[in-house]
Amino acid sequence: MEATHPQHLSLNIKKVPQGRMGLWVLIAGELVIFGGLIACYLEYRLRYPQWKEMAAHTSTFIGALNTVVLLCSSYTIVRAHEAAQKGNISKVLIWMSCTIAGGFMFLIDKGIEYYREINEGFTFTSPALQQAGDHVGSLFWSFYYIMTGLHGTHVLVGMIVMFIIMMQVRKGKNLHRVELAGMYWHMVDLIWIFLFPLLYIAK
């Protein structure tokens, strides 16, 4: 049976470290932003069944690969956090480097996917679709680029933040920030967990 912390199920928040508390508030805000987008996407998807024809152009293989990459990078950052608690700086740096590498791989995959889709004429406004009178199809790609683009921006920001924290950890400072960077990274992972089935599987 798993052990739980004594304050579990308590309403007392005084013992929550300030950094964690701040991150949870940030995560709550981000959930509203992405949740709102996902809610609108779902409703339009119900409204326009023909969106599945547009979704058929997305690459399930690249989407699945990116999901594996993000899940594995979530694992590496949590191992970095574990190493930070033990004060093992070299391991923290190795695990954080793996996480940043995962972020790079995600962005490269995404770039390849964007390149393919843009070459097929599917852009943020998709002029070819609009000229053909398919405004509904064009709307799908607007949602697609907003959601994946905003998510990709979060991945990039997470990588930059992680790199800055790595530089601090290298000097033996701010090891507790590894956990905070990890929480942000897990949030990015969570958002992708929902974007993947919406955009890549539900065809």
Place this chain on the structure above:
Amino acid sequence: METINQNNDNIVFPDAAHEYHGHPNYGRVLFTLLALLSLSLVIGYIFSPALAITFIFATAVWKTALVMRNFMHLKYEPLFLFIVIAAVLLILFAFFMGVYPDITAVPRDVTLPH
């Protein structure tokens, strides 16, 4: 209050964060997440679209719970933080229901202006 790590005097680790929570078996959690991902992909190819989407979203919710509870250590947090997250989900549900008629009640033959 802060503790100085015994291996390196320069490492400063706040007490609250250091002793805040335990560590579950991360390898097992990752394995479960990857297994659920594989299941989603298989379901997407086998079942009818409506059934597949239901199952796929159920696995997505399961994966989310696993990540939040184990990787983000939500299971070690006080009840108050559960309430904060639940409030966010409630707001999103209200948003979904509020916008639903605006999106779905529009006649299907409406065309956008050029």
